[in-house]
Amino acid sequence: MIKIMIVDDQPLVREGLGTLLGLRPGIEVVGMAEDGTDALNKALLLHPDIVLMDIRMPKTNGVEGTKLIKERLPDVKVLILTTFNDSAFVFDALGEGASGYLLKDMPTDTIAQAILTVHHGGVVLPKEFTSQVLPELRMKSHDKPAEFPDELGELSDREREVLMHLGQGLNNKEIADTLFITEGTVKNHVSNVIQKLGLRDRTQAAIFAVRYGITIF
Known part of the structure; x- marks a missing residue:
């Protein structure tokens, strides 16, 4: 219960x-x-x-x-x-x-x-709502420019793609379907992203992606 x-x-x-x-x-x-x-x-x-x-x-x-x-x-x-x-x-x-x-x-x-x-x-993270607040948060971020953390450079291209989709509110299955990989692979990438960036969980990873305007290389 x-x-x-x-x-x-x-x-x-x-x-x-x-x-x-x-x-x-x-x-x-x-x-x-x-x-x-x-x-x-x-x-x-x-x-x-x-x-x-x-x-x-x-x-x-x-x-x-x-x-x-x-x-x-x-x-x-x-x-x-x-x-x-x-x-x-x-x-x-x-x-x-x-x-x-x-x-x-x-x-x-x-x-x-x-x-x-x-x-x-x-x-x-409902995608419909996330799409509404992303532009607002990015505008706030632009008011106070922040340098990219050094840890971001440790991510592979695929991990950065996964991070970007986390910031869009996608779950593991949706990320897997978008990138044509398995859910298990996505889970591993998410874990790696959280560990490399020193974050607590995928929620913090999503916030990180939005705050720094993460895009694919």
Whole structure:
């Protein structure tokens, strides 16, 4: 059973999503919270597997809430719930350790599948939303030019291709289909990229790709 906690400042959203997800086999809603600080306090007591975290809340927002939880409970995974208007906060939340993000108006089936993906160690980066926020993030990066890390030179051409596709939100199967290689090979390349760049996980790799505007040689 996957134990989840829902964090949103709107009671109707919390309760509605909780009711819908509570009907799903294999998912148990163990608690709800109204902001990031409340989420940490309850997570310390309830020990959820996954926290569904709204990103825009009036007290402690989702970025700060993600940071609080990952600092105290690093094994608890956070999945951000967002809207198209929240793109400025999304990559900050990912940088604090969130395992991905979903649009709030996605079907319950999609949210339930995302919970399963994150529970099994995956990352959720919806391509449609990623394509919207990439230009914005790149514009911000151009405002503050950053030199490419030396570690980038250690990547092979294929690893750099894989890194680029991670930044587009593709999963292993989609990358494999695009590059005409096996999923196992993609998995190995992803592991190599993470290790060579000194990153924590594929989410950080995706953020890295976007921040530095990675393109194929």
